Amino acid sequence: MxxxxxxxxxxxxxxxxxxxxxxxxxxxxxxxxxxxxxxxxxxxxxxxxxxxxxxxxxxxxxxxxxxxxxxxxxxxxxxxxxxxxxxxxxxxxxxxxxxxxxxxxxxxxxxxxxxxxxxxxxxxxxxxxxxxxxxxxxxxxxxxxxxxxxxxxxxxxxxxxxxxxxxxxxxxxxxxxxxxxxxxxxxxxxxxxxxxxxxxxxxxxGGKDTDGDGIYDKDDACPEVAGPKEFNGCPDTDGDKIIDKDDACPEEAGLAEFNGCPDRDADGIADKDDACPDEAGLKSLNGCPDTDGDGVTDKSDKCPTVKGPAENGGCPWPDTDGDGVLDKDDKCPEVKGTVANNGCPEMSEEQVKKLNDYAKTILFNSGKATFKKETFPVLQAIAAILKEFPHSRFMIEGHTDSDGKDAMNQTLSENRAAAVKNYMIENGIDASRLNSAGYGESRPIDTNKTAKGKANNRRVEVKLIKE
Structure with missing residues (x-):
């Protein structure tokens, strides 16, 4: 007993x-x-x-x-x-x-x-x-x-x-x-x-409860980690009612719609995917705001309250000279020009006439493509005018009278036009702005029967090349 x-x-x-x-x-x-x-x-x-x-x-x-x-x-x-x-x-x-x-x-x-x-x-x-x-x-x-x-x-x-x-x-x-x-x-x-x-x-x-949470292993969805009965024995570390194994952010209380992750700025983008988690923003910009709606996030926008393209940092392109052509498209951003001439100033007909009045007074040595001494001031005056229009292009044409053979006249006109072009280049005019051509006696502007007429036909013309 x-x-x-x-x-x-x-x-x-x-x-x-x-x-x-x-x-x-x-x-x-x-x-x-x-x-x-x-x-x-x-x-x-x-x-x-x-x-x-x-x-x-x-x-x-x-x-x-x-x-x-x-x-x-x-x-x-x-x-x-x-x-x-x-x-x-x-x-x-x-x-x-x-x-x-x-x-x-x-x-x-x-x-x-x-x-x-x-x-x-x-x-x-x-x-x-x-x-x-x-x-x-x-x-x-x-x-x-x-x-x-x-x-x-x-x-x-x-x-x-x-x-x-x-x-x-x-x-x-x-x-x-x-x-x-x-x-x-x-x-x-x-x-x-x-x-x-x-x-x-x-x-x-006799019941086995490996993690000691009061839920038997056979009924415990997480038998090796203690958790409450309401979650079938699985833990919820952050207390957001989403068990850790299904929680994408198990240590931060979050929302079910984001698999347990928080959305502090309530913009519909989970903080872990939000590039600006403390500022409500747009899904298209990974949760960052865009106050001016120009597609550039405020944090990257140099002008966050004014619309502007991304390539200019979110700021509008400037028009320094106020000619209606943005600097990015303006070939003369600091000189007021016209839209038709890409923001550069255009020569007026009067300016073209003045240029040609000078050109007609260019004097060459007889039968040659060399300048007479008294012509150099004229050439300098022409170069000064061309510099006023740095983005305009010009054609320099050479012409002769009918004396002599046609072939000789053609060659002479080409050489004289080229001589003027070379002078301009040597005096600061960009070569890309100039072309030259000779037309011999084919384009007379006066009669070749008089000395005066022949003198008028022996000429240089400067023409504006329009784009």
Whole structure:
């Protein structure tokens, strides 16, 4: 008996570490406590006598004041558990078979401190889930076993009964059970049918919870990382109601629409994808604002409140000379010109006439392409005019009178035009602005029959080349 007490205490210490309730996860349970044996049940012939004496423990029950039973059971599914019990007792109250005729009572005798041992198996059905309770656990059971009354009286029994357990916490409960053990022995004084009552503690165990979060591994979506029940055992580090394994930003509270990532500026772009996370902006600009709507983000826009092209840093192109042609397109950005001439000033007809009035006075040595000395001031005056229009291009034409052979006149006109061109280049005019050509005697402007007419035909003309 002393050894049984020690075993029960050890079991209590070990199982007290568990906090789960027996079910499909916690399949095992152990119960231990005291039992009482009542032999009155086979002595009473009437139901009312059975019921009236059921709780007459002082007179009819045999109770050993020690831990006197142990039960080990396993959950088998759908509310059923199968268990095996071992119990001991000492029979000091044996209810005799014959009642007093007038008193309606039964005689109780002491059979001489009779030893009682029993091993029973039972299939129990719990009604706790059926009634929707978490702590009140009524049950019914059936089974069978073998009982020894001392060393000479023994036999098998068919058992059935009811029980109830009050669960203090998920795995610890106070259990009560009454079992009727039916004996098929005709002589009850040899081996009687009887009632056995049990009261004790029940501990449930066996469920595996690797991360210790109170959710069994089989039901835990994250069995190796502790998490709350509301997320099936998965953690939510940032507390945004999105579990870490589905959270793209597990350490920053965010929104479900952004997979758990925040959007501080509320512009519809998650901070992790937002180039300007603290300023509301446009998706097309990766979350950055564009105040002037020119397609250049404010942080990159040199003129954030005025529209301008990206190639000019978000600022409008300037028109320094105010001629209506932007500097980027203006070939003369600091000189007012015309749109038709790409922002450069155009020569007027009067200026062209003045230029040609000078050109007509250019004098060459007779039959040659060299200048007479008195012509150099004229050439310098022509160069000065060309410099006033640095982006204008000119054609220098040479012409002769009809004296001499045509071929000679053609060559002479070309050489004279080229001589003027070269002089201009040597005096600061860009060569790309000048072309030259000779037309010989083919384009007279006067008669070649008079000396005066011939003099007019021997000429240089400067013409403006229009783009």
């Amino acid at each position: 002393k050894h049984l007490n020690k075993i029960a205490v050890a079991a209590l210490m070990l199982l007290g570490l568990s906090t789960q309730a027996q079910d499909d996860n916690n399949k095992w349970a152990i119960s231990f406590g005291v039992n009482a044996v009542d032999t009155r049940v086979s002595a009473a012939s009437r139901l009312e006598d059975q019921l009236s004496q059921y709780f007459n423990a002082r007179k009819n029950w045999n109770i050993l004041p020690s831990i006197s039973y142990v039960n080990v059971s396993r959950y088998v599914g759908s509310g059923f558990t199968f268990g095996v019990s071992g119990s001991v007792n000492r029979i000091t109250r044996f209810v005799n078979e014959r009642p007093y005729l007038d008193a309606g009572d039964y005689t109780v005798s002491n059979p001489g401190d009779l030893s009682y041992y029993a091993v029973d198996g039972q299939l129990k059905y719990s009604l706790m889930n059926l009634i929707g309770s978490k702590w009140f656990d009524p049950s019914a059971h059936i089974g069978g076993g073998y009982t020894w009354f001392d060393d000479v009286k023994s036999g098998g029994t068919v058992n059935g009964g009811l029980g109830i357990t009050f669960w203090f916490v998920e795995n610890v409960g106070l259990s009560f059970q009454s079992t009727y053990k039916h004996s098929f022995e005709d002589d009850r004084n040899v081996f009687p049918s009887h009632m056995q009552h049990f009261a004790g503690l029940t501990f449930k165990f």
